[in-house]
Amino acid sequence: xxxxQTLMRCAMAVATAVVLTACxxxxxxxxxxxxxxxxxxxxxxxxxxxxFARTPVDFGMEMGSVPVxxxxxxxxxxxxxxxxxxxxxxxxxxxxxxxxxxxVLSRLQAVDGKDDKSGAPFVPQGAMDLxxxxxxxxxxxxxxxxxVTTHGVWFARKEGDKARIFHAVVYAPKPAHEAAGTFxxxxxxx
Numbered sequence: 114x115x116x117x118q119t120l121m122r123c124a125m126a127v128a129t130a131v132v133l134t135a136c137x138x139x140x141x142x143x144x145x146x147x148x149x150x151x152x153x154x155x156x157x158x159x160x161x162x163x164x165f166a167r168t169p170v171d172f173g174m175e176m177g178s179v180p181v182x183x184x185x186x187x188x189x190x191x192x193x194x195x196x197x198x199x200x201x202x203x204x205x206x207x208x209x210x211x212x213x214x215x216x217v218l219s220r221l222q223a224v225d226g227k228d229d230k231s232g233a234p235f236v237p238q239g240a241m242d243l244x245x246x247x248x249x250x251x252x253x254x255x256x257x258x259x260x261v262t263t264h265g266v267w268f269a270r271k272e273g274d275k276a277r278i279f280h281a282v283v284y285a286p287k288p289a290h291e292a293a294g295t296f297x298x299x300x301x302x303x
Contacts, residue, residue: 150182150184157296161188174205174208174209179200181198190285191289202274210247218249229264229293230248235268248265262285263283264285267279
């Protein structure tokens with residue numbers, strides 16, 4: 114199993130644990146607060162106070178392990194997270210997005226919302242306009258056997274001749290299109 118698959122399984126396990134503790138409950142409204150990432154030149158809003166971590170991941174692109182910065186937190190019955198890393202060769206940004214999407218989306222079924230179509234372009238202002246810069250909502254069975262819905266976006270920003278690769282995600286027990294939309298729309302590259 115690759116490190117990215119291990120990373121995704123860990124994130125799914127955390128999301129499943131949150132789902133198990135809040136399954137079926139109608140939670141309180143989300144309170145959004147601004148978060149600024151100086152190293153990534155990004156601002157966005159989280160509905161909770163995110164924790165930060167860093168782990169090496171081998172994306173299988175013949176570059177070895179790269180340090181992936183992650184931040185995330187749990188609110189109501191969902192996990193909200195953002196990960197990013199710096200790709201040395203900016204020309205490979207679309208390939209890097211494709212790999213990360215494949216690791217997350219494989220063997221899952223699309224769950225589209227009214228204004229939320231899987232595979233739709235997602236290119237925040239200041240991001241690279243790449244074919245694999247997309248938004249997707251998929252559903253599948255998590256490690257504990259519970260259904261987990263994953264709302265995700267993937268995008269990249271040019272930094273000189275390098276590229277910063279981003280993935281924002283919401284894990285929930287059922288589609289949470291409105292909360293995911295608020296989360297993703299709050300992303301602002303500086």
